[in-house]
Amino acid sequence: MNCIDEKLQPIFSEVTRRNCGEPEFHQAVHEVLESLGRVVAKHPHFLDQALIERICEPERQVIFRVPWVDDSGKVQINRAFRVQFNSALGPYKGGMRFHPSVNVGIIKFLGFEQTFKNALTGMPIGGGKGGSDFDPKGKSDGEIMRFCQSLMTELHRHLGEYTDVPAGDIGVGGREIGYMFGQYKRLTNRYEAGVITGKALAYGGSRARTEATGYGNTYFVQAMLQTKGTDFEGKKVVVSGSGNVAIYTIEKVQSFGGKVIACSDSSGYVVDEGGIDLELLKEVKDVRRERISEYAKAKGVGTYFISADKGSVWDVPCDVAMPSATQNELSGKDADTLVKNRVIAVGEGANMPSTPEAIQVFQTAEVLFAPGKAANAGGVATSALEMQQNASRDSWTFEQTEERLATIMRNIHDTCAATAEEYGAPGNYVLGANIAGFVRVAEAMQMLGVI
């Protein structure tokens, strides 16, 4: 890890003391504080009013029990969280994650990242995140519905279109959003469409929301490639993951003339030198909800399935890597392999998928590196567009919405690049994203007084 400026060191020590046993949160805060040394050197007023300390402390954290009855009649208990991190720019906004690994530290790191990401979009949204250690894998539709309803029975009192607006994340897609919105509507007796995003078109969703995170990351990487006079045409691309983000990354990269040759899930990865067959992948993952090995089985010759413990998807030589699975999925060793294989650009579709060591390797090798809080902001930005459509009771075309998304991604890219340049680190998108996101939130907080 790089160093934190000595003026900021006490802030980091306090964060680790107050949030012990939460390594992902420490990692996310450390990365931002590393960048802020240059800000406070130039603008010492950002040290006033304990602004940075306040940004590192969530405004509110809710932890609650979720009891539900499984198909065999047995009562199950899960724990759920909503961390309302920062509302200086707008209502708390961020997804819900259902995964057994979820704990308060994971949700806190995600909420912290979300605050800067949302600021970068330029939309009026604060930062928040939630989730549960519930594992949707292998659960029936009825079990998923009863879990979502029980969760919302508590969560609804903390939400509202002007208060806190959840959406999806890992393990939470259209089906779960529908059940949660249904229960919210029933409990509040209000058709408050703007209280949750990622809805289906049938009841107030936005066109292009499903595609937005993957498309957005692809637009961002394209903008980075263009700074070097190149683009996706003819490039070999590896995308990790096979969920919503990965699928629509593959779709957009293919439409830009790139060739995606590998993708993965938690059990392994497939290499398809002819280019990933997107329709088959959608069928296996989206419709049948099966493991990626089924893709390999269906495709037969020319496709290989290798269990994750025999290697990593990052061993596959490529020009562009787009990690779109989960946090810390790409290690320093993986980064070494990618650099050895001459990767030229990395765009993070997931939240914090590269470890600090991996980022260091990419930056030392001068690989174009787009951090998640900038590159994957297209999802939440389109959520804000969904809120806008709900507020005006309007519904935009796919083209109109995608155009807004493309403009937002271009602006985020240019803002990060210009900020990095201004602070003496041209090409450092990590620094640019951290500083630009921070300044937007901090300036608003200053104007609002000590709250």
Ligand code: GLU
């Ligand atoms: N979970 C997504 C993210 O990490 C989307 C959040 C949202 O749309 O509110 O940004």
